[in-house]
Amino acid sequence: MRVAGRLVGETLELLRAAAGPGVTTGRLDAIAEANIRDHGGIPSFKGYSHPPFPATICASVNDEVVHGIPGERVLAEGDVVSIDCGAIVEGWHGDAAITVPIGEVAPEVSELLRVTEESLWRGMAAAHLGGRVTDISHAVERYVRGQGRYGILEDYTGHGIGTEMHMAPNVPNFGRPGKGPTLVEGLALAVEPMVTLGSKETDLLEDDWTVATVDGSFAAHFEHTFTLTPEGAWVLTAVDGGAARLAELGVAFGGR
Template sequence: MGFRDRGVEIKTPEQIAVMRRAGLLVGETLELLRTSVRPGITTGELDAIAEDNIRSNGGIPSFKGYGVPPFPASICASVNDQVVHGIPGDRALVEGDIISIDCGAIVDGWHGDAALTVAVGEVPEEVTRLMAVTEESMWRGIAAARLGGRVTDISFAIESYVREQGSYGILEDYTGHGIGSQMHMPPNVPNYGRAGRGPKLVRGMALAVEPMIALGSADTWVEDDDWTVSMADGRWAAHYEHTFTLTPTGAWVLTALDGGEAKLAELGVPFGGA
């Protein structure tokens, strides 16, 4: 393992393989949570499901105890106008809610990090579209990454796609990030900006790409718990995230159960997974 280009951590293929194990555990946990979401379940119950699955499969929750003040849970559970870092508790989901679930796990010292937004039953069409645009923008960002390119090639692809879809708010204060032996590492991966800037994309780099997109303004505020980020105008937002790396043969999405192969093929991007 080495560090170069503004402190970016470069992993060996063997270390990336361990990150894939962490990524699969995150992906499997999120799939379990997706199927567990229903009216009446509390965000705290979802957190308990996640922690049990992570620990029973040999992992450690990345989020629990992280930061200042220490984050008290294993997932972030952000409902409706909450966009990120929501603390799970006794809030019960109701028909028509959406919940953004962010999950991280450590396996043998290496991290995986991913997020998705789930509708609780039927939601308005504009919310369904918001979720679809946010998820697709994440994939467009990953698809824009090439060995020898630059980090903001990802940023430009995300913003360009979102702007083409309508008048959405793209959060600027919260970004994707490098990941590996720590959960948050250089470089930041903004969800907006010009292409061709930032560190070069090289083999052994791993990045978490995570657009946070809102129906209204991108302005946010932090609630009294010092963690939960909510939209200032009270309109709803969605959040999707995957951890990926680049190999000589293409992109490999470490937190996608199929490595991202199907979606990358749909976008015409070579798959680089094992």
């Protein structure tokens, strides 16, 4: 899973660098597929579910929260694009997402991205062997609520991951701590807060995939796949395994 996760992380860094005014979401998708296949991986989103997802990445722009289908849409100054990416290597999955500002964005949008990404790390930092899944959920919600009036999606959650992309248990982004399955060694989770500048309510668009905010407010989505070892946390989709960011949060690094 670390091999698959690192490939996803490296692919997202390529896409972060490539995303800019005038670039289409389809171009980002082509870059992602080429990089994953060139490094021995298989795009895990392509052909997934029903109707089959037609692309390697999800590219969700502005008020689109998740599962946007890349294509001819041209990114413009002031947009944000949430890029979700998954890869399979030797039967094991990695899954992660980033939200990228396109050029200069409004200050409140920039802050939305910061809050959402930080809540992801705060959620992972709250996890420890013997704890419970909703310890993560509570830490995500507590951080977001402490930063202002934001909408936290409730109908879409993080998830277990391993030999399949979506496995039990679900990992909500809200809730009381101390609930749900116990965090044990060998359990890998994809934690993915989805936060909006307005309401938590969403609509599923006509393509049967794209999820957008009902009120048209901008949204952000960040995700990492991580696990716990006896030594500490290991962020499988971070290029450095999460070592630097975990150290800033005072969390032991459990990777290698």
